[in-house]
Amino acid sequence: MGLELYLDLLSQPCRAVYIFAKKNNIPFTFKPVEVLKGEEGERFGKVNILRRVPALKDGAFTLAESMAILIYLSQKYKTPDHWYPSDIQRRARVDEYLSWQHVAIRANGVKLFWLKLAPEEKLQEAFEDLAVSLKQLEEKFLQDKPFIAGNRISLADLVAITELMQPVAIGYNIFENRPKLSEWRSRVEKFVGKELLQEARKVILSINDLSNMPLFKLFKTFGV
Amino acid sequence: MVVELYLDLLSQPCRSVYIFAKKNNIPFEFKHVELLKGQHLSEEFVKVNLLRKVPALKDGAFTLAESIAILLYLSRKFNTPDHWYPSDVQKRARVDEYLSWQHTSIRPQGCKVYDIKAMVPLLMDKPFPPEKLEEEIKDLNFSLKQFEEKFLQDKPFIAGGEISLADLMALEELVQPVAVGCDVFEGRSKLAEWRSRVEEAIGKELFEQAHEVVLNTKDLSAAQFSPQLKEQLIQMLQKELK
Numbered sequence: 001m002g003l004e005l006y007l008d009l010l011s012q013p014c015r016a017v018y019i020f021a022k023k024n025n026i027p028f029t030f031k032p033v034e035v036l037k038g039e040e041g042e043r044f045g046k047v048n049i050l051r052r053v054p055a056l057k058d059g060a061f062t063l064a065e066s067m068a069i070l071i072y073l074s075q076k077y078k079t080p081d082h083w084y085p086s087d088i089q090r091r092a093r094v095d096e097y098l099s100w101q102h103v104a105i106r107a108n109g110v111k112l113f114w115l116k117l118a119p120e121e122k123l124q125e126a127f128e129d130l131a132v133s134l135k136q137l138e139e140k141f142l143q144d145k146p147f148i149a150g151n152r153i154s155l156a157d158l159v160a161i162t163e164l165m166q167p168v169a170i171g172y173n174i175f176e177n178r179p180k181l182s183e184w185r186s187r188v189e190k191f192v193g194k195e196l197l198q199e200a201r202k203v204i205l206s207i208n209d210l211s212n213m214p215l216f217k218l219f220k221t222f223g224v
Numbered sequence: 225m226v227v228e229l230y231l232d233l234l235s236q237p238c239r240s241v242y243i244f245a246k247k248n249n250i251p252f253e254f255k256h257v258e259l260l261k262g263q264h265l266s267e268e269f270v271k272v273n274l275l276r277k278v279p280a281l282k283d284g285a286f287t288l289a290e291s292i293a294i295l296l297y298l299s300r301k302f303n304t305p306d307h308w309y310p311s312d313v314q315k316r317a318r319v320d321e322y323l324s325w326q327h328t329s330i331r332p333q334g335c336k337v338y339d340i341k342a343m344v345p346l347l348m349d350k351p352f353p354p355e356k357l358e359e360e361i362k363d364l365n366f367s368l369k370q371f372e373e374k375f376l377q378d379k380p381f382i383a384g385g386e387i388s389l390a391d392l393m394a395l396e397e398l399v400q401p402v403a404v405g406c407d408v409f410e411g412r413s414k415l416a417e418w419r420s421r422v423e424e425a426i427g428k429e430l431f432e433q434a435h436e437v438v439l440n441t442k443d444l445s446a447a448q449f450s451p452q453l454k455e456q457l458i459q460m461l462q463k464e465l466k
Contacts, residue, residue: 107328
């Protein structure tokens with residue numbers, strides 16, 4: 001019966017899981033979930049009582065939360081060490097980023113995304129909050145290193161890049177005027193590979209017109 | 225050179241780290257960072273944690289932020305008993321799943337209840353708005369329901385038969401609303417039983433020691449807050465009250 005991954009590539013954490021699984025040739029059945037179409041019915045509900053994507057099903061074992069899924073996959077499929085280094089200090093650097101980003105990056109990026117339809121001042125506030133986080137990302141998590149955990153790409157970089165694509169997709173080029181972040185982005189994208197990236201991003205990059213989407217559906221999709 | 229843990233026991237994640245280290249007899253130096261005095265904003269502390277938050281760890285030249293990262297680091301460095309962070313991939317995933325979910329589903333809600341009920345009257349010189357509190361309690365209740373139905377189910381602890389880091393983090397977040405008189409365990413027998421089990425696993429003495437500071441929240445006075453911190457908190461509270 002094999003591994004099943006329930007994903008909607010509109011969602012950042014889904015893209016991180018997708019890219020990670022594909023890059024590491026982990027065999028899985030892609031179970032598409034289109035959150036915007038409200039496809040979170042009974043069938044899906046049984047897999048993930050939290051009714052959010054991504055979700056994993058491995059035989060009788062089900063799992064929510066992209067962080068948990070990524071770590072589970074890395075350990076079960078023994079992916080190359082750099083993704084989640086065995087050196088405890090380097091691993092700690094990955095854990096530190098994965099923990100911090102929930103509120104500092106993800107929540108802010110998500111706010112920006114759906115606030116595009118909201119009053120200017122709220123948008124401004126979300127933008128400012130995200131800017132603070134991006135500064136911390138550069139100064140604390142990257143510093144002078146090529147990647148968050150050091151010399152090699154890890155889960156932290158993957159999670160970061162997928163979150164940061166969200167504001168870019170709606171026209172906020174957060175990499176502009178941030179050369180350090182741009183260079184890091186290039187390194188990550190180079191490692192992942194152009195083809196896989198395009199595949200993962202084709203859904204999100206075709207989101208041009210948000211104004212036709214009912215707000216509550218947006219809300220649900222981006223997991224605010 | 226011994227590990228330094230920068231903590232203020234008013235903070236939930238600090239308590240988790242403190243209890244974990246004490247329970248496992250991990251030798252450390254307790255570096256008290258007094259939040260009320262704004263010490264986390266000092267130039268000295270920035271050298272330890274650029275993010276200006278507690279808890280933080282310093283192990284020789286290595287510094288680390290984020291309670292989850294700290295707990296995991298300590299568990300690995302000091303080889304703590306397996307049940308805290310099980311080596312079994314599926315049991316471990318259950319712990320990771322909770323630790324991930326709680327960032328936005330339990331922690332903020334617990335914090336907001338604490339802020340509205342205690343910090344607003346203390347720092348803003350006005351009674352807390354009951355409708356706003358109601359709203360936050362409603363959010364918290366929704367999460368608690370998910371916690372019981374998804375994370376606990378019929379198991380004694382989140383990962384199964386034994387206590388793990390997930391239970392420790394969960395408990396501390398729930399102590400925060402309790403500290404301001406919102407007893408989240410009342411009327412929830414499953415949750416209350418889980419809490420008793422966690423307390424028993426930790427040990428009564430350590431449990432009481434860790435909670436002494438936060439359970440005295442009602443005795444805090446505005447004068448204890450540094451003016452800089454008070455200003456910052458008022459801004460934050462204003463946003464929360466909108």
